[in-house]
Amino acid sequence: MKSKNKLISFQSIKLKNLGLFTACALMLSQVGMYQTGANHLIVRLALTDYPTQMKQIHQMDMDIAGVNLNDHTVDLVVNEQQSQQLQILGFHFVQMKSRNSLASPDREYQTPAKIEALLKDYAAKYPNLAEVHSVGKSLEGNDIWVIRITGDIAHPNPAKPHIFFNGMHHAREVMSVEVPLDTINTLLTQYGQDAKVTHWVDANEIWILPMFNVDGNQKVWKSDSMWRKNTRGNYGVDINRNYPYAWNSCNGSSSSHSAQDYHGDSAASEPETKVMMNLVKTIRPVFSISYHSYSEIVIYPYGCEGQHTPTKEVVEGIGTEMASKIVTDDGSGHYTAGTAPELLYSVDGGDIDWMYHEYQDIPYVIEVNSTNQGFQPSYREWRDQTVSRVKPAWEFLLDRLDGSSIFGQIKNAQGLGVANAQVHIERTSGGNAFVQDYPAHDDGTFDVILPEGTYNVTFNASGLGTKSTQVTVAGQRVEVPVSLIE
Numbered sequence: 001m002k003s004k005n006k007l008i009s010f011q012s013i014k015l016k017n018l019g020l021f022t023a024c025a026l027m028l029s030q031v032g033m034y035q036t037g038a039n040h041l042i043v044r045l046a047l048t049d050y051p052t053q054m055k056q057i058h059q060m061d062m063d064i065a066g067v068n069l070n071d072h073t074v075d076l077v078v079n080e081q082q083s084q085q086l087q088i089l090g091f092h093f094v095q096m097k098s099r100n101s102l103a104s105p106d107r108e109y110q111t112p113a114k115i116e117a118l119l120k121d122y123a124a125k126y127p128n129l130a131e132v133h134s135v136g137k138s139l140e141g142n143d144i145w146v147i148r149i150t151g152d153i154a155h156p157n158p159a160k161p162h163i164f165f166n167g168m169h170h171a172r173e174v175m176s177v178e179v180p181l182d183t184i185n186t187l188l189t190q191y192g193q194d195a196k197v198t199h200w201v202d203a204n205e206i207w208i209l210p211m212f213n214v215d216g217n218q219k220v221w222k223s224d225s226m227w228r229k230n231t232r233g234n235y236g237v238d239i240n241r242n243y244p245y246a247w248n249s250c251n252g253s254s255s256s257h258s259a260q261d262y263h264g265d266s267a268a269s270e271p272e273t274k275v276m277m278n279l280v281k282t283i284r285p286v287f288s289i290s291y292h293s294y295s296e297i298v299i300y301p302y303g304c305e306g307q308h309t310p311t312k313e314v315v316e317g318i319g320t321e322m323a324s325k326i327v328t329d330d331g332s333g334h335y336t337a338g339t340a341p342e343l344l345y346s347v348d349g350g351d352i353d354w355m356y357h358e359y360q361d362i363p364y365v366i367e368v369n370s371t372n373q374g375f376q377p378s379y380r381e382w383r384d385q386t387v388s389r390v391k392p393a394w395e396f397l398l399d400r401l402d403g404s405s406i407f408g409q410i411k412n413a414q415g416l417g418v419a420n421a422q423v424h425i426e427r428t429s430g431g432n433a434f435v436q437d438y439p440a441h442d443d444g445t446f447d448v449i450l451p452e453g454t455y456n457v458t459f460n461a462s463g464l465g466t467k468s469t470q471v472t473v474a475g476q477r478v479e480v481p482v483s484l485i486e
């Protein structure tokens with residue numbers, strides 16, 4: 001988990017807003033503490049004051065593994081000394097398990113080599129539907145693979161909406177790879193058999209990147225089953241705190257190398273982050289899901305306390321709908337949706353905030369599995385159950401691509417797509433007013449999910465002027481033809 005024999009003291013722990021903790025912390029700062037890294041303790045704490053205590057634990061740079069929002073327990077991966085700190089601070093322990101850092105996940109879970117082989121096999125078997133690309137290299141120079149799935153793959157159609165699913169920003173979250181793999185398998189094997197699947201594949205461009213943190217995953221198999229970050233300098237950077245929007249801005253990540261949410265030396269410092277940014281810029285998905293584990297929650301932007309997207313009605317409405325479709329591991333209920341600070345604590349530099357802010361991709365994080373299953377549940381017992389529980393959520397997103405939205409291509413007098421064009425959208429009736437500024441894709445195409453209503457839509461591109469039109473959206477995609485001819 002962390003570098004060996006690294007001296008940590010309480011001075012390095014962020015004490016902001018800790019209130020009563022300060023006295024104990026100062027006392028402990030006299031005692032040097034060593035982390036051995038040999039064994040992990042996974043402790044479960046019952047929080048009497050949620051989410052205040054949750055935010056306090058987060059500010060202490062503790063490794064927060066997951067939560068149970070029903071009984072307000074939180075799981076932490078700690079060493080002996082951290083466990084003692086928590087006891088001194090008066091936290092209520094309900095469980096403590098030790099795990100040898102060399103204990104690997106079940107061998108059926110994926111490795112980078114298996115992912116590469118699997119994706120290439122699919123592309124070879126379904127050449128008319130699937131194509132595999134390396135989208136770039138990790139810090140250690142390993143390829144990161146994506147599969148593109150669509151009908152009539154040799155003839156790209158700019159009118160098709162794009163959707164993106166990815167897994168494993170965090171190396172130890174092995175189930176986060178299995179869900180996107182199940183999506184690939186479902187789409188390719190059911191194409192031509194199942195009418196819905198056939199429609200999804202024909203009507204859309206579906207991009208799936210099942211294993212993002214390839215270097216970290218190798219470390220999980222080789223030396224540390226609880227490794228989360230990439231492998232920068234043996235301390236690692238949390239790739240999902242390294243994106244440039246609001247990077248290191250709201251106590252939503254750590255400046256300490258040893259913290260599990262270390263944000264890196266600068267925004268987008270990591271090659272993996274850059275690879276993801278390039279891919280998203282290229283494909284411009286309408287929706288995306290980043291799979292993580294665990295906690296049984298659906299998270300949408302924004303990650304800093306009190307911030308919401310201007311298109312809340314759509315972003316939060318769809319997130320809540322998806323959460324309601326995923327049955328929890330114990331079968332007693334459904335996932336819970338919210339922003340990170342509503343459910344857990346603030347997060348800055350995360351992928352979903354960047355995707356939304358930069359491109360108005362509507363992005364979600366889904367944290368699969370409960371605290372009982374943890375990061376690496378028994379493959380035989382939980383793999384198939386988990387992927388089938390999550391399936392209705394991604395199916396819902398694919399269905400929603402056919403729902404209320406506007407799309408088209410902004411063209412010039414020669415009928416060619418215009419670069420750097422903008423779409424300004426104002427709802428004039430049919431619900432709460434809102435304004436959205438959407439950057440069209442590099443080829444002038446746009447694809448904007450909207451709630452039902454009537455909108456004034458203005459298109460503009462510098463040098464080509466402006467055009468406005470009124471559009472009513474009622475449950476379907478509406479094509480808006482646009483020629484910017486002065």
Ligand SMILES: [Zn+2]
Nearest residue numbers: 170173292293
């Ligand atoms: Zn994660």
